[in-house]
Amino acid sequence: MNPLLITRPNHDLGTNYLYNWSEHVIEIAKKKMVKVLDLKAKKANKKNMTSYILKNNPSLLFLNGHGSFTTIMGQKNEILLDKNTDERLVKDRIIYARSCSAGAVLGGILVNRGAKTFVGYIGSFILVMEKDKGFHPLEDQMAKRFLEPSNLIVTSILKGNSVGKAYQKSIKEMKEILDYFLSSDSNYEEKTSAPYMWNNISCQVLLGDENAKA
């Protein structure tokens, strides 16, 4: 498999959680002997991303950070991809954007530019976290519920599944967590979090070729 390119800024609390929880994906990639192009923190900028993609030809782009209908951003919200993106950066690649709203407009544009598949969100991606865990993101059990299903998209692709299969696995995991949140076994915090889990389920989209593999 061609390399995995990951961008993971960490300039605020939300991106710092994505940064830390992406480590697990990197571990799986390394176990699978997939080369990881890890653009972390300050390295998550457009210049680096462009250079790494053109030089290494990654088949899978895992982009963490803030987003909007028409942009995906890196460190300090520098725009990494937008509607004017050079098609060489996306052509024949699978893209998963763990960022808000880019699935609504930009995802379709990137697929039209030649990306094989785009997975993202047509609205906000919501992360619920425990109040006292800000400095210890990996100990945050609530955040785990929100971030593991999204990690599953990438880890499942790394294990050889099609993007469609990876997408379905992620949706299934979120639905199982939601079912638990809505059950009598869940606690007050978990019940409170149900609307946000439902949001992530209903906003997650796959555009392009669902049979594509990395």
Added chain:
Amino acid sequence: MKNKKSIKEDIKKIVIERIRASSGNLQIVVGGKGEKLSKQDLIDNVSKNNNLGKEIIRIQMEFLKAMGSGELYTTQA
């Protein structure tokens, strides 16, 4: 009959009451914004009806709609 503005105000009140009844031990990050939001921050944004507040209203109402339609409970299929 209630006009549109009055219905919107009612919806806002419902969402604020739902947030008020929720746990105070959590904070959320709404993707496009980096900052963490406490329970009180959520209530303040919904009260102001700014863009973030409108997004919170949308999320809570979509959840209630899905609950009402039974969509939430068919997820195990």
